[in-house]
Amino acid sequence: MLFNSIDFAVFLPIVFALYWFVTNKRLKLQNFLLVIASYTFYGWWDWRFLSLIIFSTLVDYSVGLALKKQENQTKRKILLWTSILVNLGFLGFFKYYNFFLDNFITAFSFFGTEIKANSLYIILPVGISFYTFQTLSYTIDVYKRKLEPTKDLIAFAAFVSFFPQLVAGPIERATNLLPQFYKKRKFIYSQATDGMKQILWGLFKKIVIADNAAEYANMIFNDSSDYSGSTLVLGALFFTFQIYGDFSGYSDIAIGTSRLFGFNLKRNFAFPYFSRDIAEFWRRWHISLSTWFRDYLYIPLGGSRGGIWMKIRNTFIIFIVSGFWHGANWTFIVWGALNAIYFIPLLLTNNNRNNLDIVARGKYLPSFKELISMLLTFGLTVFAWIFFRAENMEHAFSYISQIVSLSLFEMPYFLGIRKAAMIVGFIILFLLIEWIGREQQYAIKTLVSKWKKPFQWVFYYLIVMLIFLYGTTSKEFIYFQF
Numbered sequence: 001m002l003f004n005s006i007d008f009a010v011f012l013p014i015v016f017a018l019y020w021f022v023t024n025k026r027l028k029l030q031n032f033l034l035v036i037a038s039y040t041f042y043g044w045w046d047w048r049f050l051s052l053i054i055f056s057t058l059v060d061y062s063v064g065l066a067l068k069k070q071e072n073q074t075k076r077k078i079l080l081w082t083s084i085l086v087n088l089g090f091l092g093f094f095k096y097y098n099f100f101l102d103n104f105i106t107a108f109s110f111f112g113t114e115i116k117a118n119s120l121y122i123i124l125p126v127g128i129s130f131y132t133f134q135t136l137s138y139t140i141d142v143y144k145r146k147l148e149p150t151k152d153l154i155a156f157a158a159f160v161s162f163f164p165q166l167v168a169g170p171i172e173r174a175t176n177l178l179p180q181f182y183k184k185r186k187f188i189y190s191q192a193t194d195g196m197k198q199i200l201w202g203l204f205k206k207i208v209i210a211d212n213a214a215e216y217a218n219m220i221f222n223d224s225s226d227y228s229g230s231t232l233v234l235g236a237l238f239f240t241f242q243i244y245g246d247f248s249g250y251s252d253i254a255i256g257t258s259r260l261f262g263f264n265l266k267r268n269f270a271f272p273y274f275s276r277d278i279a280e281f282w283r284r285w286h287i288s289l290s291t292w293f294r295d296y297l298y299i300p301l302g303g304s305r306g307g308i309w310m311k312i313r314n315t316f317i318i319f320i321v322s323g324f325w326h327g328a329n330w331t332f333i334v335w336g337a338l339n340a341i342y343f344i345p346l347l348l349t350n351n352n353r354n355n356l357d358i359v360a361r362g363k364y365l366p367s368f369k370e371l372i373s374m375l376l377t378f379g380l381t382v383f384a385w386i387f388f389r390a391e392n393m394e395h396a397f398s399y400i401s402q403i404v405s406l407s408l409f410e411m412p413y414f415l416g417i418r419k420a421a422m423i424v425g426f427i428i429l430f431l432l433i434e435w436i437g438r439e440q441q442y443a444i445k446t447l448v449s450k451w452k453k454p455f456q457w458v459f460y461y462l463i464v465m466l467i468f469l470y471g472t473t474s475k476e477f478i479y480f481q482f
Contacts, residue, residue, distance in 0.1 A: 001044040003253045004206055004471060011041065012257065019261060020187055027184050031158045034261070038163035042127070049125040052090055057160045059086050060135045064142045064149030064156075076143060083139040087132045094124055096328045127167030129325060133292055135160050138174035140296060147175055155181035164257040168250045168477055170268040170288035177265070185262030194445070195259030197460075201444050202252025204463050207471040209430050210245030212423045213238040214475070220414060221389055224399045229408030232399055234420075239389045240382050241427050244273065246478045247286070252442055271438045273381070273431075274359050276373035278342040279352040281381060289325070293318050304347065311347055316340045326388070331396055335387040342380055358439055426466075 001007050015037045023029040043050050063083045070076050138159075141147040150156050159178045165171075220227055220235030227235070251268035258265045272284035282290050298318045304311050316337065323336020346352040359374065360366040366374065383400075390396035414420070437443030448456045 001041050002476065003250065003257075004203060004475070007044065011037075012260075016260060024187075027182075028152075028154055030185070031152075031154045031181055034158045034163070035154060035161060038158065038161035038166060041163035042161065042166055045126050046123070049128075052125055052128065053131060053161055054157075056087055056090065056132070056135055057157050059083060060139050060160075061150070061153055061156050063139050065151065067139075067142050068149045080139060080143045084136065087136050091128055091132045094128060130169050130171055131160060131166060133171050133289075134173075137171075137292065137296065138178070141174060147178075150178060152182070162258075162263075164254040164261075164263075165265055168247070168254070169286075170251055170254065170266050171292055172265060172288070177263070180263050187262065191259050191262070195256040197444060198252045198256030198259070198442050200256075200460065200463055200467075201442055202249040202254075202256060203467050203471075205245040205249030205252065205430075206477070208426055208466050210242045210249060210478075211475050212470060213242040213245065213427070216414070216416070216420050216423070217242050217389070219416075221391075221399070224395070224402065227402070227414060228410040228412060229403040229405050230410050231412040231414055232403045233408070234412050234414075236382050236386050236389075236403075238420075238423075240273075240385050241430075243385065243388070243478055244269075245430075250477045255442075267441060271358075271434055271443075273378055274374055274435065274438055275377050276355045276359060276370055277346055277351070277377055278339065278380060279346045280355040281377055282339070282343070283356075289322065293322055297321060308348065312344055315344055315347060319343065330393050331387045331390050334393065334396070335384055338384045338387065342384075361439060 001011060015033070018033055019030060023033045039050055039053075042053065060083050063079050066079050067076055070079065138147070138156075142149045155178065158181050159172075159174060162172075162177070217235055217238035220231060221239065224232055224235070248269040255265045255267070266288055268286060268288050270284040270287065272281050275281035275284055298314055301314045301317060302310055303314060306314075319336040319340035320333055321336070323332040323334070323339075326332045326335075343352065346354075359370055386399055387396045390399060433447065434443045437445065437447050440446055448459050451459070
């Protein structure tokens with residue numbers, strides 16, 4: 001079920017009404033309703049894959065209880081690895097089986113040995129990368145004794161399958177979200193209205209910005225050999241705003257929807273395109289995944305505590321694994337490696353934590369130095385996104401080689417360029433609003449709070465009108481494929 005669909009527009013009010021007016025007197029009944037609603041939400045796409053979520057839930061619930069009772073360290077490790085192998089086994093089969101098979105065959109053919117093996121037609125379950133990491137973090141934290149395992153199966157099932165963030169995050173930690181299922185929730189009007197505003201802004205990002213930018217990004221990337229270098233630069237820029245509007249829009253809708261039910265999810269985006277270096281970008285982009293890899297991979301590997309070569313090794317590992325998490329394609333691995341190359345000079349010179357505060361806090365405009373730093377970081381990010389969007393490595397290098405040709409200095413042109421100019425106008429307006437609201441959790445949280453009521457409603461109605469004007473069809477979110 002898509003957030004930007006009629007189905008969800010009917011589903012959400014029904015669940016909301018049942019949650020607050022029918023089941024509100026019994027906490028366990030409320031949690032059970034959320035489990036049923038979440039399974040319905042997920043099963044709307046393909047009910048067969050509900051078995052994976054249910055099985056993963058039961059495995060990790062059982063492992064958690066067993067870890068609580070077990071003091072023998074060897075047996076505790078066996079229990080931990082049972083959870084890891086089950087969860088990553090499912091993820092590896094559905095997401096990476098054909099990738100490894102194809103590369104295995106290619107490697108042997110390179111040495112003159114032909115291997116016959118058939119690829120499987122495998123449907124990738126929506127959101128498997130997200131809920132796998134979410135439930136894995138529970139088992140790991142219980143193993144490390146950072147978290148008491150739950151005996152409440154319904155609460156745990158609700159934590160694993162919580163529908164607002166089930167298929168594309170944020171990737172929640174059990175330490176933050178699970179305890180919220182133990183406590184009775186109260187309806188707070190201000191929290192609900194804040195959630196509605198964040199949902200509205202998320203829908204604007206997705207429908208008005210991302211989906212319209214996608215039309216031209218797809219057109220240009222899909223037939224890149226037909227366009228000039230200048231047009232390809234525009235294509236890369238369109239994709240840059242498509243993926244940001246799409247993914248951060250999903251996170252806004254997820255966080256806002258959770259607030260309607262009395263839950264607080266972790267922030268997942270913090271205006272990353274205003275970053276002054278690539279380290280700051282990764283503190284602001286897909287925060288839940290970045291911190292997951294930091295806590296469960298980077299730090300256990302030694303983090304930044306070792307010598308220079310250990311720092312370089314660990315940085316490459318975390319970025320390459322992050323790239324591979326996104327998909328079974330060499331383009332994602334190169335995208336991750338490229339970000340590691342961007343990051344390493346900052347790490348080695350101890351400049352990776354220079355920009356921890358919001359850029360130009362309390363000011364209308366950044367300094368000249370900050371502006372140059374933001375533009376440079378943005379340019380590096382756009383270049384890396386080319387690999388992320390390309391169909392394969394050949395396509396990526398062909399796209400880049402065309403950009404650096406003399407056609408870069410031609411006037412850009414593609415079918416529908418006049419309509420695209422209007423979308424560029426929307427993107428500029430979007431960036432302006434994001435800049436003004438960059439010190440808030442999301443851009444319009446307090447943007448119009450000091451305006452008179454009629455002007456506030458005009459602003460909100462304008463956003464709603466644009467959403468309806470440009471939301472004629474429901475388009476999937478990019479990260480559903482990951």
